Amino acid sequence: MAQTSFDPGGFFEFDLRRGAVTSRGGGRVLVLSDAVVAPLVAAAVEGGDLTAVRKLGRQLGEAATAALAGPAADTPVEEVLGQAAGVLSLFGWGRLGVERWGDALVAKLDDLPRLDDEHLGIAALLGGLFSSLAAEEVACVPVGDSGTFLLVDPSVAQKVWKWSRGGDDVAAIVGRLAPEGA
């Protein structure tokens, strides 16, 4: 029977004889310092290719959905987000919180590692995570400088990113959005 809340017990297995670390599900992982990862992510941001970071987010999402009893789309919101937050914190990416602003969804990550100035690496990581959970492409746009990210469809991410860089806060951006066809 699947757990309704995230259970971190036995998530990692350290095989000292092999010198390998595997996560739940058998995937090998590396334990890296943020001081090492940060320049790698910054280089990816400058190169405009955050595919690797996004892929890492997808793997985290798969780890979260693996603990669910059924498809994430049919699972209660709290349960899915609880699994996702647990996996994120276990891999050391910070403490995830989610807010609903009407139909808009805002992810807040506390104690997140500072990989680049505009949190674009973390945005890519969260985008991959939520894309895996939702089973469709999701973009996370940084808003402000406090680890706040707005979840949007990738087709409007560029415009939302412009608003955010122009100084709009979450309330202003959400006020500029409306359900499609409304």
Place this chain on the structure above:
Amino acid sequence: MSVETQVARLESLLERIQANRRPLPTASAAPEAVASAPAAAPAEPSAEAEAPAPRVSPTPMEQALEVELDQRHEEDEPEVEITVEEEEAPQEGIPTAPVGTRAPAGETGPQPVDIAPPAQASEPVARVVTRPQPRTFGELMARTLALRPR
């Protein structure tokens, strides 16, 4: 002095007053005198008759009577005539209440007007239309990803 004596003296006084008066010539009398008289040189009396007769000064008694009559005439015809209809004329003898207590107590202040209360509403007066919160993660993400710029 008895009353009869007084009356007699007043009558004699009036007779003397009438005797002292000379008759005033009238306009209608003069032509008739000219038509019936034989043709003759006009005499002074005819010319005298056409002239207006000098007015005889009234006696003290007449003056007194005229003054009294004039004063009475002025008093009998007042300059302002006040007409009071009989129906509106106050009826004397009917006792009336003092002005301050004529109205019944309680009617001098504001009087509330009864207003019918609203009928019991057959259904809620207003409804707040809200969409149910998404229960599944799929519903949540579907709403989020449907947002577009206005």
